[in-house]
Amino acid sequence: MRTRLVGLQLVIVVALLGVSGAARQRSAAVETIDLMPLYWQFWDKAQSLREAEQIRLFREMVVERRPEVYNAAVMSVPGGKSFADALPEIYPQAVQWTLPHQAVIRKLSNEITTTLPQHEQSFRKEFPDFKYQGRVYFLYALGAFDGAARTVEGRPALLFGLDAIAAIHGDTASVGPLFHHELFHAYHGPRIGDTGRGFPLYLSVWSEGLATLVARRLNPSASDMAIYGLPSNTPQRVRDDLPKLAALLRARMDSTLSEDYDEFFVGNDPKASRPRRSGYYLGYLVAARLNEDMPLKDLARLKGQQLRRAIDQALADPAGLAAAEKR
Template structure:
């Protein structure tokens, strides 16, 4: 993550810890387990219908189709997750149980670097139906922070949970200072910077720790053709096409590069911009300052003229 870790350590000296409670979060994991257990013998169509009624009341707008999915496709996904839950139940409940302690520790660690951290959005721990380990969602014009205990149980362990929380808490913090936009360059900066900051906070460049190995290692496939990948990104910086976004940031994105390769490109760009700058300065950079820096970082890669 940082070419000169010794120098970075000086630049990222943590502020003294502040004795402050972690922001509260609402857990819906027990409600999910209760529902799955109580309705196990119910016919699936009725079970799915009741699930959506109950959980839409608990977290309105989250358990609904997105990214072009139909109601029928979403209901199939709900049914599939309910059907496979018994085999995953023990790991799910363990992840939900362990999250509280990890979250308190993660908040204390994060505030050593960002003492003014104070998220302005509600935070939930849920069964995400396989959608996410953590992130934000815009629902009915409001931003909500969500942790998915089901995905955390599948992909995180004691070596990654701390940096993962640093990454996600940085998103929550960054949202106070960086105005979101639909253009691809915004996501490149937001995801790349969160990955870079997590590395600085943990003095690591390890790809597994930084979640750059999901669903498979990204760096080994991108590095041999890095200039090509950066040149692929350059003309797409202003794109608002959801398919372009998916090609960079989704696990099943369609591009000439590995799934989620946008996280790696964004990380490299954030490293170019961030090395030598305090973390707090990076968190508070406005978009009109960031975009020219991204373009400058990309200009280092000599791209052929556009056809």
Template sequence: MKRLFRPVLLPLLAAMLSASAGATEVKGLSMQVHDLATPFVQVWERNAGKPDAEFLRDFRSTIGARFPGFYDAQRFSGMFTPAQYENMIVKARAEFPSMRAAYEKKVARFTQELPGHIASFRASFPDYAAKTDIWFLHSLGEMDGGTRTLDGKTYFVFGADAMVKYHGDGDEAAFFHHELFHDYHEMECSGEPIWASLWNEGLATYVAKRMNPAANNSELLLDIPRNLVADTQKQLGRAFEDLHGKLDSDDRTAYAGLFQGRGGDDTGLPARRGYYLGYLVAEDIGKTMSMQQMAKLDCASARTAVLASVERLRKAHAASAK
């Protein structure tokens, strides 16, 4: 992969991440990093042996008050009642001892490795502004990494607990490059059609692979659920035929089957297969474009490229669908 230049590591970022309270600006960037993952350990420790109500009060005042839009049942649009959401916090407390060692190791690695991941990403995408605040926290099982829009503002969130659960102790470079690319890409198309999600996730996975050629499926998050790639390859013709008919749809069941690990659809095809299919589409388009050029496509141009690629791949794998 061609490197445009090799920037100096961001010297203030490592120091910034080590602070467990407040947020610190990085010189030359508008990004701030808020560490709420470390305070979770502290809240858990000082409430050992105390009732759940004491833990909840401490959690709310120490952690929840610093990111109230995130730790709020209301943002789930009725999926959870406030009481059910509090039960999720209590459950996270109960489960924490079994993951504590891995969690603390993940927190330390985040601190150590993020500056290098940002630097290497900017070597390939030097115009990456790193302007979206990062919130590093215990996500109560919700997410390993991604963005959340709260009250009209976008937040860049990393969940240490889900990183432990889904990533194990492997190399995190591909994961960080995937998520940093989402922050860089910022392509939002009206209506949230399937093709746009396919492009966003597939291109991020493709960039992560290009930047980390040795990354395996697990490190690329293409092994959730287990054997995702192998199971999709067995039905690749059917998978592209099904995808072809859904590209301009914004149906949430179709979306769930392609991009969520649970919920799925009634096709009999692997759940979350859209990540792998999107990767294959990006790989196909990447035969004639650099990843930098692909990242700059507007919605109309991206849609044209995606639809043409899916048609090519659908025809190429048509025989296996029979």
């Protein structure tokens, strides 16, 4: 009888531990806020109305219900205008750009309710020490961004504009690659520190390149467009002129000039004299080369002179970059 009692006690303890572990696992999940139902409620009523009425309804049914998101700071309204003042100008432009992609927006909206847990799980499997105190929002962003990092109600936030994702990527659009890309920035940012304009160029190359590699590794069947973005011909143009572009980037690695940052990270003209946004793909090639010798979680810890030397050595060997990309 005592043996049975002890056995029962062990079963109860194990069960409680399992419940506790499950609770911890649930509590560790990223807090996600899906604002797309607000948009669909609006659109069901507004789609047959005149533009002025659509704007009025959008303000009432979407903006006024979530002002913490639909404001000038989060939506990057230019010219110092308030979001309310800018809406009559922003809304028509957004609709013109995104309306042809409503079916894809709907597909993405449905996708986040079914596949997001798996996307987060695959990321945590690769980076088990990931902790994020912010929120993740999915919304109709009026074309303002596909993915963006902002501060919302005093907390860090990752925002995904499903309308822009659909308009940029078309029928091949998927939430997973961009979700993993931005989630990695949230993980990697505290480790690498500030990047972008005004900081050494190699930091942006590494930050964006490694995030792109993570998105590729976690979404191996995704289209190149979903991984590398616009212009769609940039990867091929970089491959075609890799020795020259690698040497150019290597010469400017320490530059903090805005024009050098823009040269490698800004623009979407597929016919520009040099491939636009080539820093993303060059950074991806560098990260892929270093990933041959080091797992992703260790690459994410590289910083300082160790990181700079590793990038410099990779760029000095364009043949090695090309070979890494094919593996």
